Amino acid sequence: MDETREVKASRAFLVTVAVGRTFYQDSAEELRLLVLSDGLEPCGIMQAKRDKPDPATFLGSGKIDELGELAKSAGADVIVFDIALSAAQERNIARRLEMPVMDRTELILEIFRARAKSREGRLQVELARLEHLSTRLVRGWTHLERQRGGLGKTGGPGEKQIELDRRMIGVRMKQLRDQLKRLARQRGTQRRARSRGDTLSVSFVGYTNAGKSTLFNKLTRANSYAADQLFATLDTTARRFWLNDEETVVASDTVGFIRGLPHQLIEAFKSTLDETVHADLLLHVVDSASPVREEQIHEVNAVLADIEADNVPVLLVYNKIDLSGNTPEIVRDETGRPKAVFVSALTGEGLDLLRSAVAEFAANWREENPSTPRELEPWELEIEDDAEHRRKTPQEELAELEALL
């Protein structure tokens, strides 16, 4: 039956490419997790090296043919590249191998699309996807076309169709921007109300899967979605947590960062990440058991600079010490202020140290920012979330776009 066929996950053949000398040791494992998070089933992998990308097909023609052979014998339905391909490269490879091709940007956009729950999150992801689409329309290969023809179709749309698609996309993007502007204004009002008090606001940031939500839940006893998937959290959730008997801070859990986060997504999430930019303290959560934690710290810092949050004070939280074997402790800088804390969100080890490190920061902060204490209103700690968050089918999406003309 058709339905059972739809339930079966598409088989994805993975390709990682190290360009020049830069090589991300864990890229195969990360790509596998990303692909699983998108509901695809990995069926094989090829790891290639290339000094300079080939403008037409990224890899050389010999490698491309080898890839085709491997993917076919593995029974793949789609080939997923761990790099951003140009529209032309993607089209050329798909044509040559007669198989659909997805690049890293699309993979991440797809995951975000499936995960976005709040109204704002959904609008942001849709805008990012349309921006991505609109750059690909020019060269005569569109995802709308792919959706019309189904997976496996490798032709391009006619000029007239491209013109129509471009118009629909333009209209829709403008609508989305307007709606987002309105939501951003509301969010701004809420944040101003929140920051009037003398309550410290703390934001959890970190590479995806570092354990931000688990830690957030442990500290606030909230129910932020934590899972062993990439980008389990997409929307910002704010709750308060207690540092000690009398003191609380307002904490926000945020979307995970990742290497090569598509710039459309950084743009799209700027308003969500506003919480981060305006926080008094960032808790930068690191997976201390990851062999590539240094690279991940570096990537997170790059995104923080990108959203102009690099001047907010940071406390590093080395999480998962139950796996890495570190002992719970506070590490201090030369002035004696806490710089890093080693914890396990899972076992709870070190959480008391984390609380006291944040309390120490809060005490210094209050000395520097004296103001009258204020109780937080319950509504300031809630986020909106609407019930209808089902993933739209390509047909529904297309129908919606067409209705706009």
Ligand SMILES: Nc1nc2c(ncn2[C@@H]2O[C@H](COP(=O)(O)OP(=O)(O)OP(=O)(O)O)[C@@H](O)[C@H]2O)c(=O)[nH]1
């Ligand atoms: N062993 C161990 N696992 C942990 C710890 N903290 C979190 N995890 C696991 O790591 C995985 C990711 O945790 P999340 O809290 O969802 O991570 P996140 O940083 O919020 O991830 P995104 O929202 O996807 O960016 C889950 O399977 C957690 O159970 C820890 O201290 N020790």
Ligand SMILES: [Mg+2]
């Ligand atoms: Mg999370």
